[in-house]
Amino acid sequence: MSERTVRRLGREVGAILRLGVLISSAVIILGLVPYLVRDGAGHADYRLFRGEPEVFRTVREVLAYAARAHPRGIMQLGILLLIATPVGRVALCLVEFARERDRLYIGVTLVVLLTLSWGLFGPG
Amino acid sequence: MNVLGLTALLFSGATAAGLVGALTGLGGGVVLVPLLTLGLGVDIKYAIGTALVAVIATSSGAAAAYVREGFSNVRIGLFFEIATTLGALLGAFLASRTPTSAIAVIFGVVLLTSVAFSWKEHGAATESLSPDPLATRLGLNGSYPSLAGEQSYFPRRVPVAWLLMVVAGAASGLLGIGSGALKVLSMDNVLGLPYKVSTTTSNFMIGVTAAASAGVYLTRGYIDPGLSAPVVLGVLAGSALGARILTRARSNVLRLVFTAVVLVMAVQMIVHGLRGAA
Numbered sequence: 001m002s003e004r005t006v007r008r009l010g011r012e013v014g015a016i017l018r019l020g021v022l023i024s025s026a027v028i029i030l031g032l033v034p035y036l037v038r039d040g041a042g043h044a045d046y047r048l049f050r051g052e053p054e055v056f057r058t059v060r061e062v063l064a065y066a067a068r069a070h071p072r073g074i075m076q077l078g079i080l081l082l083i084a085t086p087v088g089r090v091a092l093c094l095v096e097f098a099r100e101r102d103r104l105y106i107g108v109t110l111v112v113l114l115t116l117s118w119g120l121f122g123p124g
Numbered sequence: 125m126n127v128l129g130l131t132a133l134l135f136s137g138a139t140a141a142g143l144v145g146a147l148t149g150l151g152g153g154v155v156l157v158p159l160l161t162l163g164l165g166v167d168i169k170y171a172i173g174t175a176l177v178a179v180i181a182t183s184s185g186a187a188a189a190y191v192r193e194g195f196s197n198v199r200i201g202l203f204f205e206i207a208t209t210l211g212a213l214l215g216a217f218l219a220s221r222t223p224t225s226a227i228a229v230i231f232g233v234v235l236l237t238s239v240a241f242s243w244k245e246h247g248a249a250t251e252s253l254s255p256d257p258l259a260t261r262l263g264l265n266g267s268y269p270s271l272a273g274e275q276s277y278f279p280r281r282v283p284v285a286w287l288l289m290v291v292a293g294a295a296s297g298l299l300g301i302g303s304g305a306l307k308v309l310s311m312d313n314v315l316g317l318p319y320k321v322s323t324t325t326s327n328f329m330i331g332v333t334a335a336a337s338a339g340v341y342l343t344r345g346y347i348d349p350g351l352s353a354p355v356v357l358g359v360l361a362g363s364a365l366g367a368r369i370l371t372r373a374r375s376n377v378l379r380l381v382f383t384a385v386v387l388v389m390a391v392q393m394i395v396h397g398l399r400g401a402a
Binding site for chain 1: 170202
């Protein structure tokens with residue numbers, strides 16, 4: 001990787017991380033405010049682990065729930081975007097290595113992406 | 125407690141955690157789990173899921189600044205991320221099969237070791253002066269900007285470091301922490317990288333490692349939006365504040381106070397875990 005590419009990749013990676021944090025916090029706030037207005041007086045209890053309902057567990061369900069404008073669904077979408085931020089960073093590296101035709105690191109990056117998707121989409 | 129009160133407590137607690145994380149160099153996750161479990165009575169599984177998300181937030185925020193300075197090594201980061209992400213999946217898998225009380229005890233012990241590491245002096249590392257064949261084939265050699273101009277470095281003992289990275293990933297997935305100390309240890313002491321390169325590359329890797337296990341925690345239903353939303357916002361606010369204070373305040377006094385707080389938390393986690401087991 002040339003000196004110039006390294007510097008450009010550094011800039012792009014920095015930008016994608018900052019953007020990811022910014023967008024996900026904005027979405028979280030967008031869900032948190034109506035949630036507190038609507039359910040703020042409700043009872044909160046996290047002492048016993050019960051596990052989250054299905055709507056919070058998979059990417060597809062979270063997207064569908066958020067699309068129906070449920071405040072908690074929008075909050076979870078923000079969390080999901082935050083989890084996706086480092087994944088986006090790895091994907092960006094993949095593009096850069098592909099441009100450089102660096103076969104070894106195209107492979108390395110693909111393995112990392114595969115492991116990450118196993119975490120998100122695997123059987124759990 | 126009602127939702128509004130809990131949200132306010134979570135936000136302010138997470139702000140404090142982010143602040144402590146930035147000032148001690150421990151990262152936010154390590155203080156969050158004891159805060160949520162001991163302080164707010166949250167179940168440890170929810171606490172770990174929440175902490176993982178917070179770890180992604182702080183590491184992404186901090187890494188954005190570091191990669192631009194040209195210290196972190198993208199290849200080393202990616203190559204060892206194979207190890208840390210696989211380890212993270214393993215840790216997340218173990219988490220559902222380990223009794224809660226055992227997790228609490230392990231957490232306390234890891235917390236104690238991290239504190240010790242954060243105080244360790246990192247003297248002149250024994251850097252290797254000639255390239256190692258395996259590291260060269262993997263394209264891991266690099267250079268970084270120093271006062272004396274561009275300085276080259278040659279990593280060695282790659283397989284040992286790789287195994288340590290699997291352990292670091294497993295600890296992250298099991299306990300919901302960034303495992304920054306273990307990552308730095310394997311780069312600084314085993315690979316023989318310059319300290320600045322180790323710490324920045326580690327910060328870069330923490331988010332990816334946490335994302336691997338966060339995915340598993342999400343599908344298992346351990347990540348609750350009502351808990352993680354205020355915590356993420358708080359941690360981000362706290363670490364931004366911490367970075368600002370750090371340049372002004374007498375950081376040694378602050379570090380001493382905060383280290384004491386973290387030590388007490390570690391001991392309490394162990395006691396809590398042992399009591400739960402009895």
